[in-house]
Amino acid sequence: DYEGPRITPTSPLAAAPVGRPPRTVEGFAREFLRELSFGEGVALSRSSRNDQYLALSRTIRHYLMADWLETARRRREQPTKMVGYLSAEYLLGRQMGNALLATDLGEIAKEALQSLGLDLKTMRAQEVEPGLGNGGLGRLAACFVDSLATMDVPCIGYGIRYEYGIFRQTFEGGRQVEVPDSWLHLGDPWGFPHPDRAVQVGFGGRTETVTEDGVERSRWIPEWNVLGVPYHYMVPGYQNGVVNTLRLWSAKATQEFDLQVFNSGDYAQAVRAQTTAENISKVLYPEDSTPQGRELRLQQQYFFVACSLKDFIDRTLEKGFDLHRLDERIIFQLNDTHPVIAIPELMRLLMDEHGFAWDEAWAVTSRCFAYTCHTLLPEALEVWPVELVGRLLPRHLEIIYRINEEFLADVRSQFPGDELRVRRMSIIQDHPERAVRMANLATVAGVKVNGVAELHSQLLRDKVLPDFSAMWPDKFTNVTNGITPRRFVRLANPGLSQLITDTIGVGWETRLERLEALEPFAEDEEFRERFRAAKQANKDRLRKLLVVRDGIEIPEHAMIDAMVKRLHEYKRQTLKLLHIVSTYQQIIDGEVAKDDVVARTFVFGAKAAPGYQMAKEIIFLINSVAETINADERVQGTLSVAFPANYNVTLANRLIPAADLSEQISLAGKEASGTGNMKFALNGALTIGTDDGANVEIRERVGDENFFLFGMLEPQVAELQAKGYVPSAVYEANPSLKKAMDLLASGHFTGGDRGLAAPVVDDLLYNDRFMTLGDFQSYVETQARVDAYYQDQEAWTRSAILNVARCGFFSSDRSMRDYLRRIWMPTH
Numbered sequence: 001d002y003e004g005p006r007i008t009p010t011s012p013l014a015a016a017p018v019g020r021p022p023r024t025v026e027g028f029a030r031e032f033l034r035e036l037s038f039g040e041g042v043a044l045s046r047s048s049r050n051d052q053y054l055a056l057s058r059t060i061r062h063y064l065m066a067d068w069l070e071t072a073r074r075r076r077e078q079p080t081k082m083v084g085y086l087s088a089e090y091l092l093g094r095q096m097g098n099a100l101l102a103t104d105l106g107e108i109a110k111e112a113l114q115s116l117g118l119d120l121k122t123m124r125a126q127e128v129e130p131g132l133g134n135g136g137l138g139r140l141a142a143c144f145v146d147s148l149a150t151m152d153v154p155c156i157g158y159g160i161r162y163e164y165g166i167f168r169q170t171f172e173g174g175r176q177v178e179v180p181d182s183w184l185h186l187g188d189p190w191g192f193p194h195p196d197r198a199v200q201v202g203f204g205g206r207t208e209t210v211t212e213d214g215v216e217r218s219r220w221i222p223e224w225n226v227l228g229v230p231y232h233y234m235v236p237g238y239q240n241g242v243v244n245t246l247r248l249w250s251a252k253a254t255q256e257f258d259l260q261v262f263n264s265g266d267y268a269q270a271v272r273a274q275t276t277a278e279n280i281s282k283v284l285y286p287e288d289s290t291p292q293g294r295e296l297r298l299q300q301q302y303f304f305v306a307c308s309l310k311d312f313i314d315r316t317l318e319k320g321f322d323l324h325r326l327d328e329r330i331i332f333q334l335n336d337t338h339p340v341i342a343i344p345e346l347m348r349l350l351m352d353e354h355g356f357a358w359d360e361a362w363a364v365t366s367r368c369f370a371y372t373c374h375t376l377l378p379e380a381l382e383v384w385p386v387e388l389v390g391r392l393l394p395r396h397l398e399i400i401y402r403i404n405e406e407f408l409a410d411v412r413s414q415f416p417g418d419e420l421r422v423r424r425m426s427i428i429q430d431h432p433e434r435a436v437r438m439a440n441l442a443t444v445a446g447v448k449v450n451g452v453a454e455l456h457s458q459l460l461r462d463k464v465l466p467d468f469s470a471m472w473p474d475k476f477t478n479v480t481n482g483i484t485p486r487r488f489v490r491l492a493n494p495g496l497s498q499l500i501t502d503t504i505g506v507g508w509e510t511r512l513e514r515l516e517a518l519e520p521f522a523e524d525e526e527f528r529e530r531f532r533a534a535k536q537a538n539k540d541r542l543r544k545l546l547v548v549r550d551g552i553e554i555p556e557h558a559m560i561d562a563m564v565k566r567l568h569e570y571k572r573q574t575l576k577l578l579h580i581v582s583t584y585q586q587i588i589d590g591e592v593a594k595d596d597v598v599a600r601t602f603v604f605g606a607k608a609a610p611g612y613q614m615a616k617e618i619i620f621l622i623n624s625v626a627e628t629i630n631a632d633e634r635v636q637g638t639l640s641v642a643f644p645a646n647y648n649v650t651l652a653n654r655l656i657p658a659a660d661l662s663e664q665i666s667l668a669g670k671e672a673s674g675t676g677n678m679k680f681a682l683n684g685a686l687t688i689g690t691d692d693g694a695n696v697e698i699r700e701r702v703g704d705e706n707f708f709l710f711g712m713l714e715p716q717v718a719e720l721q722a723k724g725y726v727p728s729a730v731y732e733a734n735p736s737l738k739k740a741m742d743l744l745a746s747g748h749f750t751g752g753d754r755g756l757a758a759p760v761v762d763d764l765l766y767n768d769r770f771m772t773l774g775d776f777q778s779y780v781e782t783q784a785r786v787d788a789y790y791q792d793q794e795a796w797t798r799s800a801i802l803n804v805a806r807c808g809f810f811s812s813d814r815s816m817r818d819y820l821r822r823i824w825m826p827t828h
């Protein structure tokens with residue numbers, strides 16, 4: 001077991017800080033060549049592109065190393081309260097560009113490679129992005145750790161080093177086919193494995209009661225163990241000399257475990273046992289919002305939090321620190337309920353391993369966690385069957401029961417005689433099966449509970465956890481999401497970034513509210529011209545990328561209308577599809593002249609959870625419509641649909657800066673926040689959106705004139721739901737909707753086969769849980785306003801500039817300041 005440094009260096013050489021390689025073109029080239037020969041063991045003349053990529057990554061790493069070690073030393077010597085961000089997902093995106101930006105080495109690296117006959121762009125394209133997340137929640141975690149490093153806030157990001165991240169999406173005959181994402185296969189130059197610092201985690205077994213000094217104590221005797229091997233990833237701040245750590249755990253079989261079975265004589269069984277253990281970090285669950293309640297997933301959750309808590313208490317915390325004051329050194333932020341099992345785990349550690357009494361342990365535990373909720377859909381709230389928890393984590397189940405007992409006693413004393421309330425609030429549900437409600441556990445133990453946008457936090461208080469907000473009104477707060485402007489503006493949009501810097505000077509990347517200074521330039525004709533030129537350059541880049549990446553050709557000058565996000569019914573990709581079909585139908589039926597319609601390219605990007613049938617049918621239908629429309633001469637030059645497969649962070653970085661129109665069209669009250677909406681607005685796209693999630697706050701800031709609002713408001717949705725929503729009646733009453741639906745159902749897009757469109761069409765007609773038809777009329781009318789506005793390019797550009805100027809609030813740096821003030825360090 002690793003116990004920290006055991007040697008006192010006697011040589012002054014060993015005590016000197018690690019050096020920094022020279023920041024010159026020649027110095028960089030030398031460093032790169034050294035890495036190629038000493039690191040990869042190949043000569044430049046014999047090296048493959050991947051050799052070069054690996055050597056280049058390691059070269060850039062060297063420039064961060066001194067800062068990393070120095071940051072760690074500083075944090076050790078001056079211990080303060082840290083943030084332990086617990087997240088099962090980090091959707092990082094490619095690392096190289098970000099590291100070059102953080103070190104400001106872009107130009108040097110480019111020239112150094114050029115001097116060797118190599119090309120930086122080609123090298124960057126070699127990187128497979130670590131897709132260790134599903135969507136918004138995972139990308140948010142990546143933005144947050146970026147911001148904390150940039151703000152020099154001590155933080156360790158804890159998570160799982162999945163061997164396979166989110167699947168790679170391909171299309172076969174228009175249908176989604178998932179391919180494993182083997183992001184590690186060509187090497188992981190950004191990861192630092194520390195097998196000597198592995199942590200052991202137990203599973204299964206039983207508990208027993210022992211009496212120690214006359215006190216009865218419970219003990220857990222696990223049945224099997226795995227090792228968690230930490231891999232460290234650098235989280236560089238933006239050009240500030242700070243490098244924080246992301247610590248991702250990889251599961252490995254313990255040696256004892258192998259030997260035991262091995263000695264029993266069954267070699268093959270011993271090797272198989274190893275796989276069982278190592279399966280824990282094998283693959284990211286590709287679920288979007290409905291948790292599947294699989295045993296392996298609970299194993300993953302417990303695995304990474306057990307490793308993380310142990311790591312923090314035994315390794316990070318200064319030796320001898322009084323654990324009664326643990327909350328002076330750490331706040332664990334729970335990114336949704338996935339890490340919530342950390343709560344009983346900390347109780348167990350304090351009681352069973354550190355001898356705390358229940359009340360002492362609870363006093364500490366209930367000050368060390370805060371919980372962020374990311375959803376409003378009831379089916380997305382995680383529950384774990386009591387049977388499963390008891391089998392996998394028997395000691396934790398005992399602790400959960402006791403937490404619940406004491407909590408329900410409090411409820412009864414505050415609300416005497418209200419047994420219905422007690423049942424609603426219980427951490428254990430009875431129906432449809434006995435299960436642990438993870439959100440309730442997090443709310444009971446958390447110092448704070450936050451939603452991710454104002455509207456979401458309000459609905460969380462009023463609709464999802466109303467009993468809890470009645471009992472503890474002060475526990476609930478809001479922190480509106482944000483995005484890192486380093487990756488999503490500076491890196492993704494070099495043209496716009498240069499224009500901003502030329503206009504308002506440097507420094508906006510870390511003080512995003514300074515974008516306000518752009519506001520007067522909305523009235524400056526020359527600025528508007530340059531702004532449009534930057535947008536057009538981004539469109540050109542996207543057009544070229546889509547040709548090589550997907551073999552998709554899009555027109556040069558059409559409006560780019562983008563809807564990119566996970567495929568989910570509540571997000572309503574079908575509403576977008578109905579608008580496309582309706583526009584198309586009006587042109588081919590001669591109801592409108594083709595030349596009166598603004599040329600648009602509709603771009604979709606969306607993965608469906610592999611088991612989500614309806615989402616997959618929707619993907620098929622989008623592809624079918626795309627194929628038909630793109631081949632139809634009657635709309636050529638006016639309408640085109642592009643659905644590149646495998647939307648990911650890398651594609652987002654190219655697509656978002658090229659977009660004119662951002663589609664944020666979820667049913668009001670369903671999208672917790674959205675973060676794509678912020679990325680588009682900050683890159684100068686106008687939004688067509690419902691009054692949902694963070695759209696509300698974007699519109700408040702950019703102004704009604706610069707935002708296309710449509711659709712029912714949340715209270716209207718609730719009202720309609722209550723009185724009974726009948727989609728088929730909406731269809732019958734709206735001739736243009738009827739025509740679009742009928743065309744979709746007719747087989748026109750599916751080679752004459754009506755059956756292929758039926759799953760989607762029939763659901764919309766007879767079920768339509770998310771009221772797509774209910775918002776159709778308002779949507780198409782608003783799209784008509786979009787068309788009209790777009791024809792006035794000066795007005796459109798003015799609005800786009802104001803979107804950029806007024807969205808500085810949506811920097812994740814601001815989100816971090818809010819977490820610090822409202823949740824993590826409220827007394828400072």
Ligand code: F58
Nearest residue numbers: 134136137288289374452672673674675
């Ligand atoms: C998303 N949730 C919200 N969940 O839908 C979005 O509104 C919000 O902006 C974002 O979080 C950040 O707060 C989300 O992405 C997941 O991907 C989970 C993955 C694991 C299974 C359950 C859903």
